[in-house]
Amino acid sequence: MEDSPKQPLLSPCEPQITAQTSASSFVADIPPITGIQDFFREFFVESKKLWYLAGPAIFTSLCRYSLGAVTQTFAGHLGTLELAAVSVENSVIAGFSFGIMLGMGSALETLCGQAFGAGQIDMLGVYMQRSWVILNTTAVILMLLYIFAAPFLRLIGQTEDISREAGKMALYMIPQLYAYAMNFPIAKFLQAQSKIMVMAWIAAISLVLHTFFSWLFMLKLGWGLVGAAVVLNSSWWFIVVAQLLYIFSGTCGQAWSGFSWKAFHNLWGFVKLSLASAVMLCLETWYFMALVLFAGYLKNAEIAVDALSIWC
Numbered sequence: 001m002e003d004s005p006k007q008p009l010l011s012p013c014e015p016q017i018t019a020q021t022s023a024s025s026f027v028a029d030i031p032p033i034t035g036i037q038d039f040f041r042e043f044f045v046e047s048k049k050l051w052y053l054a055g056p057a058i059f060t061s062l063c064r065y066s067l068g069a070v071t072q073t074f075a076g077h078l079g080t081l082e083l084a085a086v087s088v089e090n091s092v093i094a095g096f097s098f099g100i101m102l103g104m105g106s107a108l109e110t111l112c113g114q115a116f117g118a119g120q121i122d123m124l125g126v127y128m129q130r131s132w133v134i135l136n137t138t139a140v141i142l143m144l145l146y147i148f149a150a151p152f153l154r155l156i157g158q159t160e161d162i163s164r165e166a167g168k169m170a171l172y173m174i175p176q177l178y179a180y181a182m183n184f185p186i187a188k189f190l191q192a193q194s195k196i197m198v199m200a201w202i203a204a205i206s207l208v209l210h211t212f213f214s215w216l217f218m219l220k221l222g223w224g225l226v227g228a229a230v231v232l233n234s235s236w237w238f239i240v241v242a243q244l245l246y247i248f249s250g251t252c253g254q255a256w257s258g259f260s261w262k263a264f265h266n267l268w269g270f271v272k273l274s275l276a277s278a279v280m281l282c283l284e285t286w287y288f289m290a291l292v293l294f295a296g297y298l299k300n301a302e303i304a305v306d307a308l309s310i311w312c
Contacts, residue, residue, distance in 0.1 A: 056200035057191070063203035067235050068094075070211050071228050074218045082225055084305040085165030088158065091292040093149050093170045097142045097177055099289075103278030104135055105184025107270070112192035121254040124189055129263035130270050131185035139181040146170045146177065158296045162305065165225070172229030179236035186243045193255060202242045210235040 030046075033039050068090045075086040108131045115123040145152065150167025154160065190199055210231060217227030247256050298304040 053194060053196055056196040060196070060200045060203045063200075063207040064239070066207055067210050067232060070207070070214055071232050074214045075225070075228055077219055078224055080302045081161055081165055084162050084302045085169050085225065086228060087305050088153065088162055088166040088292060088296065089149070089169040089173060092153070092289050093145060093166070094173060094176065095289045095292075096145065097139075098180060099282040100138065100142065100278055101135055101177075101180040101184055103281035104138060104274035105131060105188060106278075106281055107131070107274040107276070108185050108188035109191070110273075112188055116192045116255075122257055124192060124255040125252075125257060126260055126262045128185045128189040129259060130265075130267065131188075131274070132182060133263055134267065134271055134274055135181035135185065136178065139177050142177060143174060146174050156293065158293075159301045162296060162301060169225055169229060172226065173233065175233040176236050179233070179240050182240045183236065183243070186240065186247070189247070189255070190243065190252075193252060195252070198246055199243065202239055202246075205242075206235050206239050209238065 030042050031038070033042060072083065072086050072090060076083045108127055111127045112124050115121070115127065147170075149170035150163050153163035153166055158166070187199065190196070213231045213234070214228065217223045217231050221227065223230070250256075292305060295301070295304040
């Protein structure tokens with residue numbers, strides 16, 4: 001049974017053969033390469049296949065990263081303290097949570113890829129829901145860091161002004177934390193099915209809207225950091241809602257058959273896999289957080305943090 005502690009995460013049942021999986025199962029390997037002309041021909045063919053998937057994925061990541069960068073850019077027009085506050089919140093508080101959420105959500109990359117390759121298409125939706133349960137529970141715990149961001153930053157030696165403003169910004173950005181919890185499993189769910197272009201389009205639209213409304217709310221209407229938080233939260237939730245509408249519309253076929261109680265089965269095994277994945281990725285994302293923290297210890301901390309955030 002699935003809720004048995006010894007049950008593997010991916011059940012060894014017979015694969016569900018579909019037109020897509022059966023077609024991909026009998027693709028012949030490349031012919032032997034006997035010369036330089038054959039090499040470049042196959043190099044071009046394989047590169048085209050690679051960039052067909054990697055290109056939109058890179059573009060999607062770039063657009064999502066740019067959301068925070070655009071917010072910091074407009075915050076720089078408000079003042080040095082505002083830019084420092086946004087940088088510390090975005091890099092330290094949100095960056096810490098981003099690393100954990102991305103790492104734990106990346107466990108889905110392995111499971112969804114295995115399920116799709118094995119023909120167990122219906123398990124993709126179950127795994128995504130299971131990851132939602134775990135990541136949203138993790139978000140509740142991480143929310144304490146957002147609530148107590150100001151005293152935490154003071155405790156580790158940041159200046160009073162930066163700690164106060166970054167703490168306010170962290171409180172405003174709590175909705176983004178739950179957007180992370182929803183978005184990362186969705187992204188892995190869609191990537192496993194090679195539905196990359198829809199993610200790229202949604203990310204591009206989000207970035208365009210985010211840029212316009214950041215200018216409107218932060219500068220034109222004078223909402224300042226409150227406007228920054230409203231727009232950044234809305235942009236991340238726009239991505240989540242748009243992707244969910246795409247999934248719920250039936251375009252994913254067997255991969256999404258509705259909500260299931262199976263999402264609550266074998267949670268501990270899923271948690272262990274998620275934590276192992278998080279450890280690997282967190283170390284890659286937290287180094288920049290450390291740089292911003294160290295910049296806050298320098299003389300003229302606001303200027304130092306501002307300069308580092310612009311440079312990086």
